[in-house]
Amino acid sequence: MSELKKLWALTVRNMKCYFKDKFLFFVSMITPMILLVLFVTFLRSVYIDSFNGIFDMFGFVADEGLVNGLAGSWLLSSVMSVCAVTVAVCSNAVMIQDRIDGAINDLKTSPVKGTTLSLSYFVANFLVTLIVMLAVLAVGFVYLAIVGWYISFGNVMMILVDTLCCVLFGTLFAGVIESFISTQGALSALSTLVSSLYGFICGAYMPLSQFSQGLRNLLCVLPGTYSVGIMRKHFMQGYVDKLGEMGLSDQGQKALLDGFDGNLYVGKTQMPLWSMYAILLGTCLLLLGAYVTIVVLQNNKRARKSPKG
């Protein structure tokens, strides 16, 4: 019980360290802000033109609110899946900062287990990322409610499940790759790299369907692609269903989903939704195994180096 209380106290401390560091918070929001700026300046019209191009092919005229909502939901699915990783990587910086500042030494002089200390960083990172993601989602939902809301309650629930999956993936990913970082330079380089690159390689800025087949196949190897995939499915489905109700043919709906990653393909095979979850959660299991191994090895290092007597 006491160790659980210590875990919670450390978790709260780690979360406060992140939220009180305005610079760290700003860095972790760079990608969503870039996406937002791009959306406001030109991506929104690019998406809408593309949607209308597909509708024209099938002789369909869509309601303006529906198209605006569809563009917004596509952007929000991008922001959510990218944020899960970029926020987690930056929030986990608290752990690295503790190593750099020497705060970890202070914590080590107290009677707290090494595993409790490591777990506190993981739990804090998970909660911080979840809080930020839910805040972004809430703002996004307000926007969609204003421009055109067509997401069913079931899909809202599935989006929340997707959010949990993405946060788990992002937290474990950050935990593993940042286990080996102990300098400010390496931390800055990693944060910048992830913030600027991750959005591209998981298809958050542009649909994967617009990339070459070779690149698409390569990106399908990366588990982050499936975190975007599940989000796309649940954000877009309600809008596509409504378009169907309004007269867009089945082929038209399929073309829309294919063109905007609502359906993901590896080669010519469409990935079923369950397989995307399986890949994402399987990756989480692998990352969890790696993370636990790293934590155990790092904690045992001390015991191995310290002979009795």
Place this chain on the structure above:
Amino acid sequence: MTDKIIEIDELRKSFKDVKAVDGLSFSVKRGELFAFLGVNGAGKSTTINIISGILPKDSGTVSIFGENIDSHADRIKSKLGIVFQSSVLDKRLSVMDNLRSRAALYGIFGKQFAVRLAELDALLGLKDIIKRPLFKLSGGQRRRADIARALIHSPELLILDEPTTGLDPQTRQTVWSVIDKLRAEQGLTVFLTTHYMEEAAIADYVVILDAGKKVAEGTPHDLKTRYATDSLRIYTHLDETQRYLAEQNVVVRRERDYLEAEVPDTAAATRLIAARPELFDDYEVLKGNMDSVFLRVTGKNIKEA
């Protein structure tokens, strides 16, 4: 209850080819102010880090409160407080948040925390800084927060790793008055490393380290008696007095407007003066201090190292 609060025997720790601590043995008695002296790299901080459970040792035995650190680290840690060389508290958090999060690690929550905080406020005067983030505090205020953190769980042993380095004289005095009060009222044992010889001079027991090895130990009085030399400072007839002292095989150093001669003790100085009183119109005999002890046993001047 053992009289010795720390017992270290044949402690060794290397970093690759560098022997940071090389067969170190010493003990610290309950309630004493123990000072560790040494230049940077002498092994002081490495020893402290081993004692406080931050670093693993290569070999040797470390017993604190009569318990081996390898088998009872958590029990030892709960009775040990440490003030690091530079502040390791969370810069963005308030002093209150820092203390609350650290207190929780010792199982101090809620009302118990509030009571302890009030005690520390009475001791250190935390009211004016308690709600402020650490990065907005002055060096002295930050040091007060560091000491409060080290004392949050009422430790029996307080380790101070160069606690006053870089502080202004007034803040140094404040730090020392707190330590004196704790020792007087609670019988706290204090393990100190310092660069300031005047701080080492008030310790109950001093160990001097050089290149990871113990080169001298004892009370400041013992050390001064064994290693320090008095000096005779002369302000008149500099050329003639310098020749005279050289003839007497006395080591003499000429400064801008005085001569400084090394003498074994005050009696030797008196003999020199009595033999040629006309040369000594204006002079003073300076007693040997910890600086000269340190210089004698390590061959290094701690102020320059």
